[in-house]
Amino acid sequence: MRENRATLIGGTAVLMWGALALLTTWSGAVPPFQLVAMAFSIAFVLTVASWVVRGADPRRFLRHPPSVWLLGIGGLFGYHFFYFMALRNAPPVEAGLIAYLWPLLIVVFSALLPGERLTWRHVVGALAGLAGTGLLVTGGGAVNFQSAYTLGYAAAGACALTWSGYSILSRRFADVPTDTVGWFCGAAAVLGAVCHLIFESTVWPGGGGEWLAILGLGLGPVGAAFFTWDIGVKHGDIKLLGVLSYAAPLISTLALIAFGLGEANWVVATACLLIVGGALYAARDRLPRKATT
Numbered sequence: 001m002r003e004n005r006a007t008l009i010g011g012t013a014v015l016m017w018g019a020l021a022l023l024t025t026w027s028g029a030v031p032p033f034q035l036v037a038m039a040f041s042i043a044f045v046l047t048v049a050s051w052v053v054r055g056a057d058p059r060r061f062l063r064h065p066p067s068v069w070l071l072g073i074g075g076l077f078g079y080h081f082f083y084f085m086a087l088r089n090a091p092p093v094e095a096g097l098i099a100y101l102w103p104l105l106i107v108v109f110s111a112l113l114p115g116e117r118l119t120w121r122h123v124v125g126a127l128a129g130l131a132g133t134g135l136l137v138t139g140g141g142a143v144n145f146q147s148a149y150t151l152g153y154a155a156a157g158a159c160a161l162t163w164s165g166y167s168i169l170s171r172r173f174a175d176v177p178t179d180t181v182g183w184f185c186g187a188a189a190v191l192g193a194v195c196h197l198i199f200e201s202t203v204w205p206g207g208g209g210e211w212l213a214i215l216g217l218g219l220g221p222v223g224a225a226f227f228t229w230d231i232g233v234k235h236g237d238i239k240l241l242g243v244l245s246y247a248a249p250l251i252s253t254l255a256l257i258a259f260g261l262g263e264a265n266w267v268v269a270t271a272c273l274l275i276v277g278g279a280l281y282a283a284r285d286r287l288p289r290k291a292t293t
Contacts, residue, residue, distance in 0.1 A: 003236055006235035009236070010241045012228045013228045014248050014251075015247075015251065017252075018249075018254075020217070020221040020222075020252060021252040021256060023216045023220075025256070026210065026213035027217065028206050028213075030204070030210070030214070033193075033195040033199060036084075038217075038218070039218040039222035040185045040186070041189040042214070043185040043222060044185045044186035046219070047181075047185065051179070064176060071166060071169055071173070073184055073187045073191070074166065075162060075166025076166075076181075076184045078166075079163045081191075082159035082162055083155075085155040086152050086159055088152070090152020094144070094149065094153065098159075098160060099160050100246075101160040102159070103164075103245035103246050105242075106239075106245070107122050107126040107239050108123070109168045110238045110239045110242065113238070116239070118239065121284060122243060122282050125280075125283075126243050127278070128275070129279065130246065132278070133249050133250075135271040135274070136249050164242075171233060171238065184226070243278060243282040244279050246279070250271060250272060250275045253268055
């Protein structure tokens with residue numbers, strides 16, 4: 001697969017993750033780990049259905065060394081586990097800001113991959129995206145880190161390291177079929193259910209709209225997004241994908257505003273300029289150039 005096409009496919013994951021907050025809001029009072037279990041279950045069932053339709057043998061996607069399973073399950077479930085642990089043990093603003101270091105870490109860590117070269121253009125673009133995300137997360141207010149929330153901050157840091165590490169190391173297993181992500185989703189659903197039983201009380205969706213929101217999560221942000229991301233990080237421009245990932249919180253904020261669940265202000269406008277500007281700067285060499293005569 002060509003790099004440009006794979007990058008575009010991977011970029012659709014960012015678009016889908018932009019709908020995560022809106023769909024989660026619409027899902028009602030369902031606890032986080034229960035929501036993870038339900039959404040990943042939907043993703044797994046849909047994957048199995050696709051195997052049946054295509055006549056694919058599911059066992060083919062099970063024959064991988066333990067390192068593949070550790071990376072895949074650890075990446076998909078580990079990210080959500082550490083993120084929710086961070087929110088349980090630290091204020092959401094600070095926890096979210098630390099957790100959203102993962103796109104920057106992808107850009108930086110990509111320099112360790114064979115054949116990859118980190119440039120200042122990618123670093124500047126990622127830092128601009130981080131600054132824009134910081135504005136969205138904090139609302140333009142001050143960030144107040146306190147030692148009492150060290151455990152939560154550590155969990156948020158582990159969250160960022162987990163997803164950036166998963167994304168980078170996936171390049172080492174480029175020959176592993178993307179269909180294998182379906183089994184990762186199934187395993188994440190089981191682990192989510194276990195954590196739900198340990199940490200939470202069950203709350204079922206209250207109506208058809210909430211069930212549809214959960215179905216939407218399983219179809220997109222907690223389903224198809226992981227398949228398209230797998231293609232992107234394995235075969236696309238991983239540095240550019242890291243920079244583009246900062247568009248997810250911006251899309252999320254704009255979606256909430258569009259549906260009356262947020263407010264447009266100078267913070268959103270400034271964040272938009274930083275994130276979009278940073279992405280365009282990082283992708284400058286891939287933008288169409290005006291023909292010269």
